[in-house]
Amino acid sequence: MYNFVFQNTTKVYFGDNQLSHLGEEVKQFGTRVLLTYGGGTIKKIGLYDKVIDELKKANLTVFELSGIEPNPRHTKVNKGADICKKEKIDVLLAVGGGSTIDCTKVIAAATFYDGDSWDLVTHKAPVTKTLPICTVLTLSATGSEMDSGAVISNLQTNEKYGLMHPLLQPKVSFLDPTNTFSVSPYQTACGSADILSHVFDIFYFNKSEKIDMVERVTEDVIKTVIKYTPIAIQEPTNYRARANLMWASTWALNGFLQTGGEFHAPCHAMEHELSAFYDITHGLGLAIITPRWMEYILDESNVSQFKKFGVNVFGIDPKLPDMDIARKAISLLSDFLFNKLNLKSTLHEIGIDDKNFMTMAHKACRGGVLNGFKPLTEEDIEKIYRMCL
Numbered sequence: 001m002y003n004f005v006f007q008n009t010t011k012v013y014f015g016d017n018q019l020s021h022l023g024e025e026v027k028q029f030g031t032r033v034l035l036t037y038g039g040g041t042i043k044k045i046g047l048y049d050k051v052i053d054e055l056k057k058a059n060l061t062v063f064e065l066s067g068i069e070p071n072p073r074h075t076k077v078n079k080g081a082d083i084c085k086k087e088k089i090d091v092l093l094a095v096g097g098g099s100t101i102d103c104t105k106v107i108a109a110a111t112f113y114d115g116d117s118w119d120l121v122t123h124k125a126p127v128t129k130t131l132p133i134c135t136v137l138t139l140s141a142t143g144s145e146m147d148s149g150a151v152i153s154n155l156q157t158n159e160k161y162g163l164m165h166p167l168l169q170p171k172v173s174f175l176d177p178t179n180t181f182s183v184s185p186y187q188t189a190c191g192s193a194d195i196l197s198h199v200f201d202i203f204y205f206n207k208s209e210k211i212d213m214v215e216r217v218t219e220d221v222i223k224t225v226i227k228y229t230p231i232a233i234q235e236p237t238n239y240r241a242r243a244n245l246m247w248a249s250t251w252a253l254n255g256f257l258q259t260g261g262e263f264h265a266p267c268h269a270m271e272h273e274l275s276a277f278y279d280i281t282h283g284l285g286l287a288i289i290t291p292r293w294m295e296y297i298l299d300e301s302n303v304s305q306f307k308k309f310g311v312n313v314f315g316i317d318p319k320l321p322d323m324d325i326a327r328k329a330i331s332l333l334s335d336f337l338f339n340k341l342n343l344k345s346t347l348h349e350i351g352i353d354d355k356n357f358m359t360m361a362h363k364a365c366r367g368g369v370l371n372g373f374k375p376l377t378e379e380d381i382e383k384i385y386r387m388c389l
Helices: 018-027 047-057 074-087 098-110 185-204 212-234 239-251 266-278 282-297 303-314 322-340 357-364 378-387
Strands: 011-014 032-036 061-065 091-096 133-137 149-154 159-164 172-175
Touching: 011 018, 011 239, 018 047, 018 133, 018 172, 032 047, 032 074, 032 098, 047 061, 047 091, 061 074, 074 098, 074 149, 091 098, 098 133, 098 149, 098 159, 149 266, 159 266, 172 239, 185 212, 185 239, 185 266, 185 282, 212 239, 212 303, 212 322, 266 282, 266 357, 266 378, 282 322, 282 378, 303 322, 357 378
Parallel strands: 011 172, 032 061, 032 091, 091 133, 133 172
Antiparallel strands: 149 159
């Protein structure tokens, strides 16, 4: 078991009507605010007006950057950084889901860099300083509201990479489940697939020795998503369901589940190539890849973890043969994603063929081996892509 240091410095306001604290929290970092958001949904649900009202009450000067895309682009980061430099912004406020928050995080760093923000994402230039970041979450999915990571796309080069740095950690995040009531069934399903993949891909299916208590919490996060996602889809304004998904999303990636081990994320690496080439919804790509990855890597060396998954999460009879339990668990996960959540189950259904698989496989493992529960070569990755067709 590894020694570890756990620290998460994000202050979280969770629940309904917590936005009344927004002005006081943002103001402690300065008076000139850049408000960032996506395609305008926050205006349709009335959240934009609430945010602006709270910021004006605190006598803050507000500038805006709208239109942040799913799979946020480095070009949008550059635009935001230009605004920050020109208007002498003190603090950033991201209102939206993971894409908006991720874009805002890199804007915070790019403000103090004179070149292209892509240099920061690709580590050609270091993150040295950032503007403080606050968030108002509208989608349960990525966990970006309480972690120090961001994922940015470059559509000019078909690349999508993550950037991790302690300075990207949000200072304050507002998590109000009512702000997710308007999230569509499709986006709710994709968000939940993203949550599950964080848990499976990074923490649960991993050879690192894990603290038993942390592994039990990990399984409870999985069970929470499986229980409450169908409810949230059928009853969009069910506060209990939305609250459980929101908190599960946050805790799936805030660092707690990583304590006591060393972890990798092979499914994310493979999906990032799909998003980079085809600009698909991240959670959907993960849903399609994850069960096939499980099927491909399952063998006698790792069957015990799949058995544990089947018994502890799905309640499969532990007296069955280990391999039968493992295969049934993967089948039940597929049923959940593709039948209960009604997500597309193949790449063919979303218009993706095999023409870029070789290139994507090479880029996913950076020309080497993609580490994880079972190391994958380029050939392995290409085979998994083909299983997804």
